[in-house]
Amino acid sequence: MKKIKYIVAAMFGILVINSCDTADLELTNPNTLSPDTFFKTAAQVESSVNAAYANLQTRGLYARNFSFAMDLIGQDAAGNPQLEGNKKPFQDFSFNAGNDIIQYYWESCYLGISRANFVLDNEAKINALPGAVLSQEQKNKFLGEAHFLRAYYYFLLVKRFGDLPIYKTGTIIGAARSPKAEAYDLIRADFEFASQNLLSKSAEVVGRATKEAAYAYLGKVLLYQKKYDEALVAFNGVTGFSLEDKGNFYNNFMDETEHGKESIFEIEFNENNGTGNKWDDAGNSGGTGFAESTLRGQEYGNLSWYNVYPPDNLLNSFEAGDLRFGDTFYVPGSKYLNGTRTMTAQNFSTSAGIRNAGWKKYQNYYKREDEATQSSINFKVMRYSDVLLMKAECENQRAGGSQTTAIAYIKEVRDRAGLTTTIAPTKEAVFTAIVHERKVEFAGEQSRFDDIIRWGNASTELAGTGFQAGKSELWPIPNRETSSNPNIKSSDNNPGY
């Protein structure tokens, strides 16, 4: 009995000593990387830049919402009855600051900006890497991509919201709104840096921002600020591109013909890389996970959800003989599935009756009988035809510009569409031609609303839709921001919200 006592007592003693060891309370997270030890290899630098691209793929932006939100407010698309309650307000401008689509747009852009800032905040670490690890050209190029993406996201924001909180570095303290001119200054500086440091398309792998993309966007930003001469200079940096051939317009909207000769910048999707977390919260704006497909095909497709359709006003804007019509829309009689099937009027039925057409751009029907939720088709957000028409606009608008030169740019686009060009060489006639040409060339490509706001003719173009001048030009800053950022209150919101 005594023995047991001692054995037990000794056991207690050991346990007591063990209990007193507090050093092992210091734990490190085995599941994540630490910022202190990062930016040591080329792969790490590259991955930090890749993360900044990932936010382009959120549902708040190109995976879903960007397409219909912008097409609806531009009246390029109209909603069928099943269009959901949070999406409907975009066709009649009744959205308010509680709208989740606006919130995800805002969040996606700012998350992308913070990823770009994470790269730029570590510029010193990146530049300190030995040349054997990463050449100076590569360092500059990666920093250039971060600048390009930051500018890209800010440009998306400033067009929708006007004055913005501006962050040039990472923080968790919310900033007040700065005048939009400051945002434009930052965007311009970023695109300028990018145009100086990025690689040319010929030298870069597909998917990354290039020198030409930076020039195209720099020009576009300058055009939006009506700095036509400077814009032209920038556009002239876009070299080595041409339009897809006549009859091949649809190459711009298929999966197999991505990164073609007309394509300057694309938002990349590849369903083979994964189609996970399509519906979870992270997919709204976080940019995490393998959400590598878009819902565009499913959402727009008349054999699928058919949430939106091309309104008659848009169909009627196409001139007779415009080759683009058949590449932009499906109508009864259109062939699909590699030409093996023909659509009937029944294929355009909705609970509100039979529509005249459905969207063809960015649909997979050319090769598939059906749109599942996954689509790999990249969005060609900057095509060479856009650069041509923007150059025409600059030429037409700038002091001492040449209408003849402008008409030549327009003609290049119209020739490809199989149309003849007879435009009077006056500023007004050229402007009217540009308004028309952009509407049909970029139908369903989320360009129309930006264009008419820029031109100042939204009140007439959007008459009867619910558009209110002085209010509807901008979206409201989402409640999610005003309720969490002490420096932006609800009363600081855009007029009318």
Added chain:
Amino acid sequence: MMLKFKFAIIALLIISSQNIMAQSKTVQGVITDPSGFPLPGAGVNVEGSKNSASTDFDGKYSLKGVNPTDKITYSYVGLISQTITVGTRTTIDVVLALSTQTLNEVIVGYGTQKRTKVTGAISTVSSKDIAAVPITNAESALQGRAAGVTVVNGAPGSNPTVTIRGLATMGNSAPLYVIDGVLTSNLSGLSPNDIESMSVLKDASTTALYGSKAFNGVIMVTTKKGKKGPGQLNFSTYIGSQTITKRYNVLNTQQYLQYAKDLGSDLTARAAEFGNINTNWQDQIFQSGLMQDYNLSFSNGTETSTSRYSAEYLKQEGAVINTGFERYSFRANNTQDIGKLKVGSNIGISFSTINPERSSGGRTLLEHAIKMAPYLPIYNDTNLGGYQGPSAVDGNDAENPVRVANLGYQKINNLSIIGNIYAELEIYKGLKFRSQVSLDYYTGKDHTFVPSYSDGSYHKQAYSTTNETNTQGQTIVFDNSLTYKTTIAAKHNIEVLGVITKIDGKSQNLVAGSRYNISDEIDQLRYNEGSLSSANYVEKNIGYIARINYDYDDKYIFAVSGRRDASSRFGANNRWGNFYSVAVGWNIAKESFMANSVFSTLKLRASTGTTGNDRIDNYQYAATLLADYNYPINGGNAPGVSLGVASNPDLKWESKNDRNIGLDFGLFDEKFTGSFEYFNNKSSDILFAVPLPASVGSAGGGTQIQNIADVKVTGYEISLGYNDRKGDFTWSAIANLGTSKNEVTSLAPGVTSVLGGPTARAGLENFSRLEVGQPLFYFYGYQTNGIYQNQAEVDAVFGPGQTIVKPGDIKIVDRDGNKVINSDDKTNIGNPYPDFTYGLNLTAAYKKFDFNCFITGVQGNDIYNANTFDLKGMNRLFNASTDVLDRANVVNGVVTNPSATLPRAQGADVNWSTANQRYIEDGSYTRLKNVTIGYTLSGETFGSHFSNIRFYVSGQNLITITKYSGLDPEIARADTNANSAGIDLGRYPQPKSVIFGLDVKF
């Protein structure tokens, strides 16, 4: 002047005057409980022999072949066994006292305490209460029986949400569970039949010993142990069925077609395609589910050892199709005395399979069922998978809920082992050393397989998907304690406790998914469109605990305790936390001046103390990178890494200061008993994931864990009991009532309010808000004031020219009068917390019949009913509540039916904004939780094969009185987080059930 104590042991021996022979004889008598009620089936055994008998229904026994030197042991479950030497007697009547374990002694942290010496707020529930009503999870036994404790049940196999004394935190509000000294987070693996007693520790004087884990209160569970005496075999079973009878009233096909037409969709032809049928989709997802339970236990004991073994099989079909729960649980409890050394173990093992309620597209089955077009059939053999769903032509994309529930499967398989091994040594008289190692171990596998299907143009999947999550975790706790108990000068009772505890927790998970477009025949993972991730977590705690209890002659009681805790979840600067408690008690009834009073018990007690909370995710104090970004570059995937969740190196303990005053009383020999409690608790530095401004681009939902708020929680609890007996009729009534009011008293500097909580539907507005002076996460949104009847009314608010709000729209009150409805117009539109909760438990027995009736309810709370957002929102075409037939009808800008209760269909955005008073309802209810009637047959009827058999029939949730329009007011809570209180997202309703049961004692 004899004072009668509440649970005093009275032993009454009646010695026969009859002379007896020295040789063996027959002994007979009656066994009763302290109230004189005869005990049927009580055990009568001659020690050390096989000679035994049991009492009949009148408590009578007769035992042959007894010698005068024999010792007879009288035993009955739940009562204290007695051993009596026979001597010359032939008639021995015995009164068995109530078990000390369940009543006279109360389980507290690291020991037990005599009830008279308790100074804190403790509610207890005994095995008798638990056995009275068939329940599938142990937590349910607390509902309505323990004042201040709320229990919300979910789908079969899910853990109930338990809250003690209202919310004092913003994160996980679940209490700590301690099963036989083993810390755990729920009671899922434990059979209710194995529980001896449960104590709910509600104030800091009782919980402070658990320091950082005790913030939300502690539920102590003691499992049944073997009893000294011959083996006792018990078998019990029940079988029954459960159903959900309440439905939302939705449009039938004819009404739906007209409603659709009004909304611009003519579906007449489409409905005719399917033969103008009328599918009641709610009826299709609910079923009557069979429940069955079998329990077998064996217990025995000798002078130096006890053991008890039990096995249970529970199978529960859910009241929702393709849901269910199946569990095998086993338990072995042993003790062994080796001189002054006592060793023992308590081990429970359970295997379970859960078929959870499935969902799709981020919508629950119920949401699909109430929104689905009624003219669609359930099945269509020509569709892949065999189900019919909507197409674009239907203009309504609710999914076929029967397909969602039945196609493929989801199975969660769990294994849990929970137990301890301990050794206790009496080193010196009164000085004990105890060492205990406990383990809480689980593995889980959640496997989902969905084959390919195509219901229509909206819902299809051209491949099968398989997803699997494997989790494994273990917590090992080493406790080493020393107690010294002594009495000085007969009146100074002192007990000192010291404990060192060390907690090592580990958990890991592996999450994988794949799809396969070749075949539906393989339901396993493959390297196809795969996703794969794993994670590992470690948590460590160290605690030093001390407690001193002192009382003078049981009259004046003092208790002091302290705990110093360290948690690995906090940074080095704030790792240690100190917790303490002080309590005093005064047994007034023991004073000489009370000698002739009617009070058999009168005790005043007060306590104060602190506890802490470290329930945040691990590693939150350290900055991390997130490596979960991907972008296609050059055809392949380019992985991305960037900043992760915003870290906070200054994180510190959440702490709570409890103050409690209690009064216990018993009148007329405890015929009338009661207690009253008042508490005033203050939580400080409450941890919360504060939403960061979206524009700073923080990941992980855009939050940072901060010590953000202070909250005050105050309340009363009253428990009253009465018991009486008249001849063969005995009855008792126990009523309790609890209140709990919380208020945010301060927020971190620079923070004026925080909006959070779940949204009504994915992506919609938050409406739960934190603000100083308001309850935690009250409902914050737009006030409504009727419907705009004409354009003049609209213009009076917004001025002329705006085109969004029109006649027929809801009048949202423009509180700031700026002619714009925006978030500045939001205000307090509801309080999710009840004014009070209550329970009433009635029991009665007459001869062989027993009866139990249990009523519970809450009063004064608001529920946000997210389902009415779908049913009455009318923002697009879905099936809707029949109330939409009474919506505003607008003709030429004028509402033609001014009495309309709902706005026009598809009106302005604000009509259906989720943060809207429209969806708030009164959540008060009174529910007949249980009625049970039993009948007991004594063993003689069956030729003594059994001691006795009890048959019973029991009904649950049979009657509910409420104004709430949802399926069940009791379930109004989205998840275990504080900010989901009062939000009904369509969670699994409590079914009605009827059960037949049988308890056999061999």
